[in-house]
Amino acid sequence: MKYYYSDGEESYNSYDDDDSENYSSSVEDDAMDEDESCQSDGDDVGGDVVSDNDDDMPQAAERNDKGYIFETEADVRKRQDEVTASVSELLSVPWGLAAVFLRHCRWDAERLENEWFADERRVREAVGLTAEQGDAATSVNDRPLTCAICFDVHSAGEMISAGCAHYYCRECWGGYIHAAVGDGARCLVLRCPDPSCGAPVTRELVREVFAAGEDDDDDRARYEAFVVRSYVEEGTSKYVRWCPGPGCTLAVRAEPGSAPYEVACCKCRHVFCFRCGEEAHRPASCGTAREWVTKNSSDGENDNWVVANTKHCPSCRVAIEKNQGCNHMTCAAPCLHQFCWICLGAWSEHGGNYYHCNRYVAHAPENAREEERREHAKASLERYIHFYERWAAHGSSMKKAREDLERLEGGALAGFAEANGVSQAELGCLEEALALIMESRRVLRWTYPFVYYMDPVRDGKKIELCEHIQGEAEDSLEKLHKCVESEWDELKVTAAAPGAEFDAATAAVFAAAFKEYMLKLFVLNTATRNHLKMLVEGFESGLPEFEGTL
Amino acid sequence: MANSNLPRRIIKETQRLLSEPAPGISASPSEENMRYFNVMILGPSQSPYEGGVFKLELFLPEEYPMAPPKVRFLTKIYHPNIDKLGRICLDILKDKWSPALQIRTVLLSIQALLSAPNPDDPLADNVAKHWKANEAEAVETAKEWTRVYASGA
Numbered sequence: 001m002k003y004y005y006s007d008g009e010e011s012y013n014s015y016d017d018d019d020s021e022n023y024s025s026s027v028e029d030d031a032m033d034e035d036e037s038c039q040s041d042g043d044d045v046g047g048d049v050v051s052d053n054d055d056d057m058p059q060a061a062e063r064n065d066k067g068y069i070f071e072t073e074a075d076v077r078k079r080q081d082e083v084t085a086s087v088s089e090l091l092s093v094p095w096g097l098a099a100v101f102l103r104h105c106r107w108d109a110e111r112l113e114n115e116w117f118a119d120e121r122r123v124r125e126a127v128g129l130t131a132e133q134g135d136a137a138t139s140v141n142d143r144p145l146t147c148a149i150c151f152d153v154h155s156a157g158e159m160i161s162a163g164c165a166h167y168y169c170r171e172c173w174g175g176y177i178h179a180a181v182g183d184g185a186r187c188l189v190l191r192c193p194d195p196s197c198g199a200p201v202t203r204e205l206v207r208e209v210f211a212a213g214e215d216d217d218d219d220r221a222r223y224e225a226f227v228v229r230s231y232v233e234e235g236t237s238k239y240v241r242w243c244p245g246p247g248c249t250l251a252v253r254a255e256p257g258s259a260p261y262e263v264a265c266c267k268c269r270h271v272f273c274f275r276c277g278e279e280a281h282r283p284a285s286c287g288t289a290r291e292w293v294t295k296n297s298s299d300g301e302n303d304n305w306v307v308a309n310t311k312h313c314p315s316c317r318v319a320i321e322k323n324q325g326c327n328h329m330t331c332a333a334p335c336l337h338q339f340c341w342i343c344l345g346a347w348s349e350h351g352g353n354y355y356h357c358n359r360y361v362a363h364a365p366e367n368a369r370e371e372e373r374r375e376h377a378k379a380s381l382e383r384y385i386h387f388y389e390r391w392a393a394h395g396s397s398m399k400k401a402r403e404d405l406e407r408l409e410g411g412a413l414a415g416f417a418e419a420n421g422v423s424q425a426e427l428g429c430l431e432e433a434l435a436l437i438m439e440s441r442r443v444l445r446w447t448y449p450f451v452y453y454m455d456p457v458r459d460g461k462k463i464e465l466c467e468h469i470q471g472e473a474e475d476s477l478e479k480l481h482k483c484v485e486s487e488w489d490e491l492k493v494t495a496a497a498p499g500a501e502f503d504a505a506t507a508a509v510f511a512a513a514f515k516e517y518m519l520k521l522f523v524l525n526t527a528t529r530n531h532l533k534m535l536v537e538g539f540e541s542g543l544p545e546f547e548g549t550l
Numbered sequence: 551m552a553n554s555n556l557p558r559r560i561i562k563e564t565q566r567l568l569s570e571p572a573p574g575i576s577a578s579p580s581e582e583n584m585r586y587f588n589v590m591i592l593g594p595s596q597s598p599y600e601g602g603v604f605k606l607e608l609f610l611p612e613e614y615p616m617a618p619p620k621v622r623f624l625t626k627i628y629h630p631n632i633d634k635l636g637r638i639c640l641d642i643l644k645d646k647w648s649p650a651l652q653i654r655t656v657l658l659s660i661q662a663l664l665s666a667p668n669p670d671d672p673l674a675d676n677v678a679k680h681w682k683a684n685e686a687e688a689v690e691t692a693k694e695w696t697r698v699y700a701s702g703a
């Protein structure tokens with residue numbers, strides 16, 4: 001299942017835009033092939049992809065074609081424990097303290113070593129340790145004492161401290177840690193309860209406190225979850241992040257120096273920007289994507305949503321619900337009016353070789369001065385809605401394509417192949433088309449914010465070119481999407497129902513229709529892939545020849 | 551009975567508050583609910599609140615001592631860290647709370663806050679502004695309020 005823009009070494013130009021974020025890419029090629037190497041959650045894949053020391057990176061071969069690997073939470077935890085153990089040994093401190101020092105240095109072992117050997121005392125003080133305390137992560141009382149929290153007397157060995165002189169009973173420690181865990185990540189910077197003491201509460205102490213009771217399993221597990229989250233989320237290493245896909249628990253680790261532009265999760269299939277965690281937004285920059293998403297939520301998400309999802313047939317005014325991914329709408333009988341979901345224009349005007357529904361035409365007041373025109377065009381809500389609608393529509397079509405693909409892969413395709421005596425390999429084109437549609441929708445979706453933030457007056461020429469490329473790509477994509485949706489449905493009518501007899505005449509009709517369909521699909525796939533390639537190249541190159549000209 | 555399950559710590563704290571009260575502070579539990587305390591704090595000398603008797607309520611939530619007590623002024627007071635509902639801006643009542651602190655420490659801290667108002671960490675914005683713009687005048691207002699609202703009526 002490959003659907004990349006090109007098959008060779010092709011990599012996209014690093015993208016250079018308003019916020020001058022550069023992407024080294026080259027990671028596209030095998031992104032989806034991860035399926036083979038990625039194992040299900042919980043499996044320990046650490047062994048084959050992660051070598052022993054922490055700054056290791058994927059093997060050279062892997063590095064060249066992927067630039068990133070997936071890890072389960074267990075893998076991440078294992079690496080975290082390994083680095084903690086090695087630091088503990090190097091600095092000769094208990095591992096609980098090693099973890100505290102490491103967190104202070106954002107889990108960067110090298111930085112910690114440098115700081116430690118330059119000024120050990122400063123590192124200790126920074127995490128609240130005093131010279132007197134020494135290097136204990138925990139200690140127990142050697143004589144009966146009164147717990148300063150519950151006021152009960154406990155005999156020797158029943159109380160514990162964070163290595164300092166303030167002993168509390170296990171029950172009170174349990175309550176103390178429970179309250180902190182309930183507040184969230186605060187539990188990671190918890191100190192000794194004595195207000196005058198800064199001794200850090202370490203993982204070692206937490207383990208000891210919760211060693212006894214089973215009731216505490218929840219707290220302990222939640223605490224440990226914060227520990228591993230800290231490693232990923234607070235870690236220096238900009239090279240690890242969680243897959244932001246809903247409910248997904250995989251982490252993605254990139255090789256240093258490369259922040260992959262796009263990562264496709266091998267488990268949940270979410271495609272996201274490694275840099276900012278947003279849905280993959282090429283060709284828009286991270287800055288543009290962030291600004292756009294913020295704008296959408298601040299301008300009243302609901303209103304936008306309503307605008308983007310409620311439409312009426314332009315001919316008979318009946319309310320239309322869009323339930324297909326394709327934007328070519330046909331109103332219900334008897335109207336049967338064909339129109340474009342996006343602009344509500346007649347579909348007949350969209351055919352041919354120029355799809356021109358993507359272009360925003362500002363209705364600037366007549367004879368306004370240039371400055372006013374510029375302001376008007378930029379600020380107008382109408383302009384925003386134009387871009388928002390198209391951005392949102394591509395998004396929902398993308399989702400639809402994804403559901404279709406999942407259904408096909410979930411058995412629909414195999415069923416069809418079996419009933420009609422065709423091989424599943426022959427139908428690969430269909431899966432390829434849906435994957436290509438998803439990707440094209442996503443890229444096209446983000447070309448809208450890209451153009452939205454261009455200056456309609458200054459960049460007029462450039463916008464025109466962008467919109468031209470965009471229109472071509474959309475034209476080709478809509479044809480492909482229609483072919484995969486309604487034309488596929490038509491083909492299915494000529495096909496055999498599962499289990500039904502397939503007489504010779506029907507078989508011949510089907511075979512001819514099938515052949516024709518597959519050829520058409522192949523042609524549309526190729527055209528769409530080429531348009532997508534042009535689109536990305538055009539936008540990412542920044543269209544320099546049109547810079548500032550009018 | 552609301553009081554039957556009272557942790558030993560609360561009983562001990564209460565006994566000590568009653569038997570060895572801190573100077574200028576009295577705190578006594580309500581008979582119906584031993585987690586609810588009626589508190590009186592005398593305005594510290596050398597402060598704009600000198601001569602005033604300030605009533606507060608203090609409540610120990612279920613989670614106490616893992617969660618801080620809830621305290622509120624009942625007497626009106628002109629102070630940059632206390633708002634018109636009597637709520638108090640004090641770190642140990644929020645994120646700096648520790649179960650190793652006690653009712654006594656909390657009340658002593660509130661008493662200290664009366665001696666040293668901190669307009670840089672305000673709760674009552676307009677009072678804090680007044681305090682920073684014209685401290686002498688703000689202090690006069692605080693004294694006036696003390697006379698009007700806190701003179702032991």
Ligand SMILES: [Zn+2]
Nearest residue numbers: 147150169172
């Ligand atoms: Zn205790």
Ligand SMILES: [Zn+2]
Nearest residue numbers: 164166192197
């Ligand atoms: Zn301590």
Ligand SMILES: [Zn+2]
Nearest residue numbers: 243248265268
């Ligand atoms: Zn995922």
Ligand SMILES: [Zn+2]
Nearest residue numbers: 273275276286
């Ligand atoms: Zn990004």
Ligand SMILES: [Zn+2]
Nearest residue numbers: 313316331335
């Ligand atoms: Zn109609």
Ligand SMILES: [Zn+2]
Nearest residue numbers: 340342343357
């Ligand atoms: Zn249109």
